[in-house]
Amino acid sequence: MTNAPGSRRKWILEWPLHLMLLPGLVMIVIFCYGPMVGVVIAFQRFLPTGGLFGSKWIGIDNFKYVYSLPETMHVILNTLFISVMKIVAGIVAPIITALLLNELRKKAFKRTVQTIIYMPHFLSWVILSGILIDVLSPNSGMVNQFLKWLGFQPIFFLGDKSWFPFVLVGTDVWKEFGFGTIIYLAALTGINPALYEAAVIDGASRLKQTLYITLPGIVPIVILMLTLSLGSVLNAGFDQVFNLYSPTVYETGDILDTYVFRMALINGQLDVGTAVGLFKSVISLLLISVSYFFAYRFANYRIF
Amino acid sequence: MVQPQTLGSRLITASIYSALALMAALCIMPILNVLAVSFSSNTAIDAGKVSMWPVDFTTTAYNYVAQKKEFLASILVSLKRVALGTVINMVLTLFTAYPLSKEVPQFRLRTWYAWIFVFTMLFAGGLVPSYLLVKELGLMDTLWALVLPGAVPVFNVILLLNFIRALPKELLEAGFIDGAGHVQILWRVVAPLSLPALATVGLFTIVGHWNEWFGGLIYMNDPIRYPLASYLQTVVVRLDLTQIRSADEWKLFAELNDRAVRAAQIFLGALPIFCVYPFLQRYFMSGIVMGSVKE
Numbered sequence: 001m002t003n004a005p006g007s008r009r010k011w012i013l014e015w016p017l018h019l020m021l022l023p024g025l026v027m028i029v030i031f032c033y034g035p036m037v038g039v040v041i042a043f044q045r046f047l048p049t050g051g052l053f054g055s056k057w058i059g060i061d062n063f064k065y066v067y068s069l070p071e072t073m074h075v076i077l078n079t080l081f082i083s084v085m086k087i088v089a090g091i092v093a094p095i096i097t098a099l100l101l102n103e104l105r106k107k108a109f110k111r112t113v114q115t116i117i118y119m120p121h122f123l124s125w126v127i128l129s130g131i132l133i134d135v136l137s138p139n140s141g142m143v144n145q146f147l148k149w150l151g152f153q154p155i156f157f158l159g160d161k162s163w164f165p166f167v168l169v170g171t172d173v174w175k176e177f178g179f180g181t182i183i184y185l186a187a188l189t190g191i192n193p194a195l196y197e198a199a200v201i202d203g204a205s206r207l208k209q210t211l212y213i214t215l216p217g218i219v220p221i222v223i224l225m226l227t228l229s230l231g232s233v234l235n236a237g238f239d240q241v242f243n244l245y246s247p248t249v250y251e252t253g254d255i256l257d258t259y260v261f262r263m264a265l266i267n268g269q270l271d272v273g274t275a276v277g278l279f280k281s282v283i284s285l286l287l288i289s290v291s292y293f294f295a296y297r298f299a300n301y302r303i304f
Numbered sequence: 305m306v307q308p309q310t311l312g313s314r315l316i317t318a319s320i321y322s323a324l325a326l327m328a329a330l331c332i333m334p335i336l337n338v339l340a341v342s343f344s345s346n347t348a349i350d351a352g353k354v355s356m357w358p359v360d361f362t363t364t365a366y367n368y369v370a371q372k373k374e375f376l377a378s379i380l381v382s383l384k385r386v387a388l389g390t391v392i393n394m395v396l397t398l399f400t401a402y403p404l405s406k407e408v409p410q411f412r413l414r415t416w417y418a419w420i421f422v423f424t425m426l427f428a429g430g431l432v433p434s435y436l437l438v439k440e441l442g443l444m445d446t447l448w449a450l451v452l453p454g455a456v457p458v459f460n461v462i463l464l465l466n467f468i469r470a471l472p473k474e475l476l477e478a479g480f481i482d483g484a485g486h487v488q489i490l491w492r493v494v495a496p497l498s499l500p501a502l503a504t505v506g507l508f509t510i511v512g513h514w515n516e517w518f519g520g521l522i523y524m525n526d527p528i529r530y531p532l533a534s535y536l537q538t539v540v541v542r543l544d545l546t547q548i549r550s551a552d553e554w555k556l557f558a559e560l561n562d563r564a565v566r567a568a569q570i571f572l573g574a575l576p577i578f579c580v581y582p583f584l585q586r587y588f589m590s591g592i593v594m595g596s597v598k599e
Binding site: 010013014016017018020021023024025027028030031032033034035036037038039041051097100101103104109112113115116117118119120122123124126127129130131132133134135140142145174177178206238239243257260261264265270273274277278280281282284285288289303304 | 313316317320321323324325327328330331332333334335337338341349350352355395396399400402403404406410411412413417418420421422424426427428429430431432433434435436437440441452453454455456458461462465466485486487490511515516517518522533536537540541563566567569570573574577581584585
């Protein structure tokens with residue numbers, strides 16, 4: 001810091017700001033940057049008794065070991081598959097809902113529907129899993145009772161490995177589609193009403209208005225949402241999967257985060273779990289950086 | 305949208321109403337079903353008679369749950385966690401967002417600080433190092449393990465700092481001219497004006513703490529210290545699923561477990577959310593939009 005007269009005055013104005021930031025800064029240095037130092041465990045044969053500094057360095061052996069495991073490839077593919085399906089369905093369903101809501105004139109009905117469809121978002125996957133396990137159960141659940149009534153065989157939704165990924169996507173959409181509509185509804189209100197008036201004068205039907213005015217109007221926000229979701233493609237939803245899966249569906253339902261959890265905290269291979277976690281964090285960092293770059297470049301999006 | 309009132313248009317309107325009503329029904333039916341199950345007798349449940357309305361209304365399940373010591377203990381842990389966690393989160397959010405809302409000429413290191421915070425949203429050490437850190441710090445089995453690791457919710461900080469920036473600059477300047485310091489301005493001007501944003505963030509924080517279950521699961525060795533969400537995770541969800549390997553076992557599990565008791569616990573776990581939801585709703589529309597769509 002220079003000793004120019006202005007600089008001193010500025011410091012007097014600024015020091016309370018530094019002081020205000022201090023508590024938050026201390027907390028994130030300890031609890032966010034602390035664990036970043038801890039990733040060195042990925043390169044050690046970690047012994048809890050030896051700790052971070054007493055354990056033996058083994059280079060990339062943990063990574064090699066994980067690579068040699070047959071499940072690893074499965075888990076990566078599962079993660080990508082589930083995640084990509086969720087991203088696509090998680091954008092399409094809210095757009096359709098927002099378009100439908102936008103067509104309505106009756107304020108009271110609109111508000112009631114919105115209130116109800118937002119609600120699952122605020123319930124945790126623990127609560128929702130409790131509900132879903134009950135509702136989807138093969139012998140007595142509501143869904144299978146209904147299927148039986150229609151004359152179908154009951155489906156073992158949570159215990160059938162070919163069904164499980166689709167159940168994950170379906171229930172995720174069920175939880176989040178309502179909340180996701182908020183953003184598209186906001187974008188829809190930004191469309192100039194004069195465009196619709198002009199279209200009506202030209203004789204455009206409601207479908208034509210939707211196709212040529214409404215949809216193009218929300219294209220920028222759709223592109224932005226898609227771009228931003230690229231950064232989270234390795235997060236296939238730990239809370240949901242962890243609460244809904246069982247050993248029968250590991251083959252198709254196991255994702256990177258649940259894999260790390262089982263490897264580290266159930267099997268006790270802390271170093272191997274860290275290696276998988278580090279792999280995920282690094283790839284995610286790259287993806288998020290790329291997606292933020294594109295969002296900034298093409299949609300002028302900024303985080304702050 | 306302009307709608308000419310032709311027959312075709314009316315038909316379309318009618319189908320839109322039905323589609324949306326169906327969506328709303330799909331969202332609320334599973335919840336109503338569980339509520340109905342929780343108030344029904346076991347014989348009615350086993351016979352598959354319960355759908356949206358209780359059959360043979362009874363509160364046996366709730367009476368049973370009300371006597372479970374672990375259940376009551378976990379509610380107490382959850383309440384403490386929500387209170388302590390929300391206070392910490394809100395104070396730190398406000399204290400962090402205000403300095404970061406300044407422009408660089410007024411606060412020269414602002415951009416550096418902002419990146420230090422934002423970087424934690426981009427990269428994380430991961431599960432194992434975080435777990436070991438909490439263990440090393442001696443926080444295992446304490447409430448602090450549940451509230452300190454997430455003490456600064458960076459996402460909320462960004463929401464709030466964007467809101468503060470949109471406040472009229474003249475108000476803050478007027479405060480300075482009257483001789484107020486940063487702390488006074490934050491307390492007397494910024495905080496009251498940010499009330500809608502603070503309410504949004506605050507309610508999200510409360511809901512977040514009430515719902516969070518994973519921390520409790522890994523940081524508490526003794527289940528008696530579990531918050532309600534972690535307790536429900538072990539008794540309602542996990543306990544059963546890890547052992548199930550076949551369709552026959554699913555049947556057995558459904559018969560062995562008292563579905564009404566499970567349902568009652570699920571419903572009680574969600575009840576506080578249903579209670580704060582009306583307040584939440586008033587705020588979050590503007591809150592979310594303000595934070596996410598800005599160009």
